[in-house]
Amino acid sequence: MEPRAVRVGLRAASTVVMLFLYLPLAVIVLQAFSASKIPGWPIGDYSTRWFRLAWNDHFARTAFENSVTVGLRASALALVLGSCVAFALSRFRFFGQNTVSLLFVLPIALPGIVTGLALLSTIDYLGITPSLWTVVAGHATFCIVVVFNNVVARLRRTSTSLEEASMDLGADGWQTFRHITLPSIATALVAGGLLAFALSFDEVVVTLFTAGSQQTLPLWIYNQFRLPNTAAEVNAVAVFVIALTAIPVYLAQRLMRDTGGIPGR
Amino acid sequence: MRKTYGDVVAVDRLDLEVGAGEFFTLLGPSGSGKTTTLRLIAGFELPTAGSVLLDGADVSRLPPYGRDVNTVFQDYALFPHMSVGDNVGYGLMVRRVPKKERAARVSEALEMVRLPGYEKRRPGQLSGGQRQRIALARALVNRPRVLLLDEPLGALDLKLREQMQIELKGIQKDVGITFLFVTHDQDEALTMSDRMAVFNDGRIEQAGTPAEVYESPATAFVAGFVGTSNLITGEVARAITGADGTFTVRPEKIHLAEPGDEPDPDRYSAEGIVSEVVYLGVNTRYIVQLAAGGELVVVQQNQATSSMQALAARGRQVRLVWDRHHNRPVGGADRKNEVKEIPA
Numbered sequence: 001m002e003p004r005a006v007r008v009g010l011r012a013a014s015t016v017v018m019l020f021l022y023l024p025l026a027v028i029v030l031q032a033f034s035a036s037k038i039p040g041w042p043i044g045d046y047s048t049r050w051f052r053l054a055w056n057d058h059f060a061r062t063a064f065e066n067s068v069t070v071g072l073r074a075s076a077l078a079l080v081l082g083s084c085v086a087f088a089l090s091r092f093r094f095f096g097q098n099t100v101s102l103l104f105v106l107p108i109a110l111p112g113i114v115t116g117l118a119l120l121s122t123i124d125y126l127g128i129t130p131s132l133w134t135v136v137a138g139h140a141t142f143c144i145v146v147v148f149n150n151v152v153a154r155l156r157r158t159s160t161s162l163e164e165a166s167m168d169l170g171a172d173g174w175q176t177f178r179h180i181t182l183p184s185i186a187t188a189l190v191a192g193g194l195l196a197f198a199l200s201f202d203e204v205v206v207t208l209f210t211a212g213s214q215q216t217l218p219l220w221i222y223n224q225f226r227l228p229n230t231a232a233e234v235n236a237v238a239v240f241v242i243a244l245t246a247i248p249v250y251l252a253q254r255l256m257r258d259t260g261g262i263p264g265r
Numbered sequence: 266m267r268k269t270y271g272d273v274v275a276v277d278r279l280d281l282e283v284g285a286g287e288f289f290t291l292l293g294p295s296g297s298g299k300t301t302t303l304r305l306i307a308g309f310e311l312p313t314a315g316s317v318l319l320d321g322a323d324v325s326r327l328p329p330y331g332r333d334v335n336t337v338f339q340d341y342a343l344f345p346h347m348s349v350g351d352n353v354g355y356g357l358m359v360r361r362v363p364k365k366e367r368a369a370r371v372s373e374a375l376e377m378v379r380l381p382g383y384e385k386r387r388p389g390q391l392s393g394g395q396r397q398r399i400a401l402a403r404a405l406v407n408r409p410r411v412l413l414l415d416e417p418l419g420a421l422d423l424k425l426r427e428q429m430q431i432e433l434k435g436i437q438k439d440v441g442i443t444f445l446f447v448t449h450d451q452d453e454a455l456t457m458s459d460r461m462a463v464f465n466d467g468r469i470e471q472a473g474t475p476a477e478v479y480e481s482p483a484t485a486f487v488a489g490f491v492g493t494s495n496l497i498t499g500e501v502a503r504a505i506t507g508a509d510g511t512f513t514v515r516p517e518k519i520h521l522a523e524p525g526d527e528p529d530p531d532r533y534s535a536e537g538i539v540s541e542v543v544y545l546g547v548n549t550r551y552i553v554q555l556a557a558g559g560e561l562v563v564v565q566q567n568q569a570t571s572s573m574q575a576l577a578a579r580g581r582q583v584r585l586v587w588d589r590h591h592n593r594p595v596g597g598a599d600r601k602n603e604v605k606e607i608p609a
Contacts, residue, residue, distance in 0.1 A: 162344060164338070165336070165338055166359075167329040167330050168307055168330070168336045168404075169335065169356035175359045179344075179358075179359070184345075
């Protein structure tokens with residue numbers, strides 16, 4: 001019974017991988033609900049006191065607000081720049097096109113520590129005071145790639161004859177963009193934006209190099225962790241971050257799947 | 266007009282005049298430049314040299330939306346995120362035709378293509394034939410001066426295609442708009458056109474009415490592409506006609522006769538042996554090896570012949586006869602060599 005053995009083997013392998021991926025997260029979630037100040041096993045009493053504490057923690061709150069601000073700005077920047085590049089590269093033919101395309105995707109493969117260091121040197125060289133805006137710039141380097149990839153994939157699947165048909169029927173460039181092009185890439189834009197936000201929201205390394213005195217939530221967690229007796233509160237915040245990151249990723253996935261193929265006919 | 270892409274010459278020395286209200290077909294194999302010609306007229310491509318005149322006015326440099334011309338695309342290009350009604354009304358919407366008038370004209374256009382009341386449907390819910398009709402309605406609702414159709418029936422099955430051919434022709438007569446129809450299907454061209462142009466290698470080989478093109482093909486290419494034809498050249502031509510040159514004769518113009526018949530002075534004849542018989546129901550196709558060399562294809566209607574009789578002809582000695590006026594001299598059997606350009 002070969003197929004049966006294969007099936008059982010595959011199932012076991014997927015289970016192991018799933019455990020490997022999600023067991024640590026489960027540990028954090030469970031510990032966040034532990035009443036004890038020092039995380040440990042077995043969990044004695046369950047409580048939500050750490051959530052309450054974190055919720056009322058002024059520093060944690062500010063860090064959260066900073067993270068949201070940076071995430072929104074970085075995704076907005078990425079949406080505009082990323083889709084412009086996607087259009088340029090997929091709708092026009094020019095010299096050095098493949099090189100430009102590669103250069104745009106490269107930043108996502110670069111180690112964050114290199115990107116961070118490079119940005120820090122540049123910020124220093126230009127005499128800019130690090131602020132949330134320098135963090136936005138840092139995050140935009142990889143957020144652009146996410147948006148770019150999504151939009152390019154969609155444009156590749158959308159027939160250019162739709163745009164030609166629109167022009168043929170009397171619509172000028174702007175009308176064609178508004179009525180035909182934008183609706184056909186809308187879900188790709190939303191998905192790209194959500195992914196960009198999720199990436200920005202939990203970024204540590206680049207943020208570490210580019211942030212000034214203001215902290216983002218991941219930085220707050222990172223710093224907090226080194227202080228004594230804060231593990232429990234950090235766990236509670238971490239659960240919050242997991243939830244907040246998972247939601248946009250889930251939505252982005254759904255969007256790309258449900259309306260993924262807009263065929264050109 | 267001339268259009269090149271880098272070193273590739275897509276359309277060359279194109280000179281074509283189409284009359285108002287005509288059903289004009291551009292016929293040719295793929296890559297012969299007929300679609301490029303259509304795109305040049307629509308404004309999706311700019312000519313490398315030459316110009317497009319619409320009603321006497323030069324529109325060569327105008328964008329597609331500046332030309333009073335609409336296109337029915339090969340893949341229909343219906344907007345998937347819009348309803349059928351919005352698709353058909355798109356041209357009117359972007360030209361800011363008031364909503365009420367728009368709705369009336371959309372419903373009128375849908376009636377014309379025999380899909381009344383389809384406004385609310387989505388393109389994804391329609392069959393290939395219905396999409397084709399919607400694409401037609403979307404173009405016609407704007408009442409353009411010229412309608413360009415790029416192989417619009419190519420994706421339909423045979424039965425539907427034949428039905429649409431008749432319907433399209435009927436619609437064209439009703440609206441009186443000039444139709445410029447691109448196809449690689451010679452039957453389609455012969456069925457529908459008032460006039461047609463046969464394309465090959467980026468040039469027009471012949472333009473004329475279907476009857477002219479079929480009955481007197483100007484070149485060997487036209488004779489071979491529009492219907493099937495026998496090409497008689499060199500030695501064989503001399504043996505049969507007593508003159509030098511290249512001739513074509515349509516298979517259905519040749520008759521089978523018993524060998525040894527007295528030849529009529531108004532007819533050509535040639536003896537040979539039937540090497541192959543293909544029974545096609547309505548017709549039978551005979552391939553005859555000529556005594557003078559080469560072979561001729563003969564098509565005979567099976568009016569009084571049974572399949573058994575037809576198939577029994579294989580291997581028989583026959584005499585082929587045809588009227589002299591069906592023997593058409595064609596120019597330029599070696600035309601290709603003469604005009605082939607080596608791009609710089």
